[in-house]
Amino acid sequence: MAVQDRDSDEDRTEVLTLDELIATTTDPEPAPAEPSGPTPGGWVARVAVGLVLAWAVLCYPTNVLSPFTVGGVEANAVSEAVIFAVIGLSLNVLIGYVGTISLGHQAFVGIGAFTSAYVVTEMGQEFFIAALVASLVGAAQAALLGAVSLRVTGLYFGLITLSYGIMTQESIFQIESLTGGTAGQAAPRPLGFESDFRYYYLCLLVLALVVFIDWRLMATKGGRALLALRENPRVAATWGINVKAYTVLAFAVSGLFAGLGGALLAHRDLNVVANPFDFRLALVFIMMTVIGGLRNRAGVVAGAAFFALLRNGELLELLRVADVFAKPPISLTAEVMPLVLGPVLLLLTITLFPGGFGQLTSTVGRWLRGGPFRFVKADKEVQITDVRA
């Protein structure tokens, strides 16, 4: 009942401790009380911050329009951040919207990667056709798993996806005629996007497309049906929502995104091998999505970028702390960093901070749109639910 008492205390200060944050996750959002918009100075600050953000995404990685020489950033590493964002949005569809879990997402991505490489190298097709085929194959295999998820739910389904991922990695990815065995399959980049910088912009375009599809999906009937179904499939069914069709559809969409992400990943590396698509990668995907903040597009993108850059060591380079961690007393290298730091962040997100990065991006986003700079409280919904378990 302590929670109830705190609820009625409307006019308390907005500085929230983590404990309070948890207590207030059940709060209804208080009515916005600010009467006036920001001052002209405030608008200038907002536009300036917006421009810096746009510059950091669009110009900084490729070193164009830089007032000073930045250097040190690898376009490929930043491309990976963008590709991971696509994959994160794919996983977000499953964990966030459907409320199920995929511990075999590395298989989704790997299938996309190998399909795309196969279509380009062995069948001599264009990259864009290959990416389309990869996303369709990704959607098809995900839809199959979705059909299984109608019968086997919750924890048991998580186990199935885990076993599926390992099986795919050990069996399908080892078939030499499809994947080129240990040597891998060549995956050349499309004409006009050969350089790392241009390929980065291609990845950004795909991310924009995926964000758009995701946004339209969730803003229309299908999205509302999915959310209703995640809350309670039986109630959703009584409202006339076709539970089976929408579940399979959501899986297909997730597989589509993952296949697309896989294709981008393959052609970024110019060569696909089976090794990286192991269980640990699936866990990194889950961590970046959950830490990013489920059902929060900007948060998922931020979380994915954070983990991709952490993995590559770019983040530490940018912060000029790579040496601090790499020196003997700690000797923590960039490759290991996400494995050590990620789980800690994951456990903190789950236990204390259910909104993940999404809470921060929402705060900044609202400020940029002219709102007050105030910490956005974690929505009650922003946590992994398993009503279907």
Added chain:
Amino acid sequence: MVLAISLSELSRVLVLGIVNGAIYSLIAIGLVLVYKASGVFNFAQGEFGTVAIYGAYAAFSMFHLPYGIGLVVGLAAALAMGLLTERFVIRPLFDAPRVTLLVATAGVALLAIGVEFWRTANNPLRFFDAIVNSPSSLDRVSPFGVAVSDQRLITLAVLAAAAVLLFLFFRSPLGLAVLAASQEPVASELVGVSVRRISTITWGLAALLGGAAGLLYAGGAQFSPGLITGAVLIPGFTAAIVGGITSLPGAAAGGILVGVLQALGSLSTFESIKGASFVSVFVVLLVVLLVRPQGLFASRS
């Protein structure tokens, strides 16, 4: 495909499967214990084993302790990890959805793997001595011409001992309290059983079992970070599911069954299928969950 399986090959595969399956049984029993106590699929179960290996290895190589004491140190490391997980991850999430708990235990496993990689970055592949380390002992027992190492025999013996001990444990007052708490937590609290204490005990037991499985699996072979999670966790889960996830004898039998099925995948007939043993595990899991989710050994649910 011609199904030409010679009898000798089949019997060899059976022995191999049973011997390998003992490890799966040990992990599966731990998984079932935790599932009964906390209702969660413990993805850190395999990592209890790997942590035990690293603990024992550190005792040998850094402090030059004798082998037996090293094993105890390893088990202690696994126990500590199990208790810490229970206290700092499971208990705060007591009322959280089960999938959240699953992700949390996967996080624990990944953290352990990460720390193992971090601390052994210069040389991730190391060698762990077998319990009995004389070369002649390797083929002392060889049913159907399969050389079964002493390490594997000891594993079978440990599995049998664990089964007997657990059987006795669940007849003792404490064991009955554990069973009661897993079936009716609220009613158990009312009759004076501390569900929290039971949870701690169960996680400790599971961690010890996982640690023992790891130490037995690693003996006489090389090990690397995440070894048990990568090699044993999935077959272990499959074994627990095959056994019906709440049945300890079912988990033990399921482990042996999965071991045999996996070994069948290595028959020369299936040589053309890549990773056939992984496919067989996946197919078994899928079929059991789709057709008979209560497990193969459940009488009636």
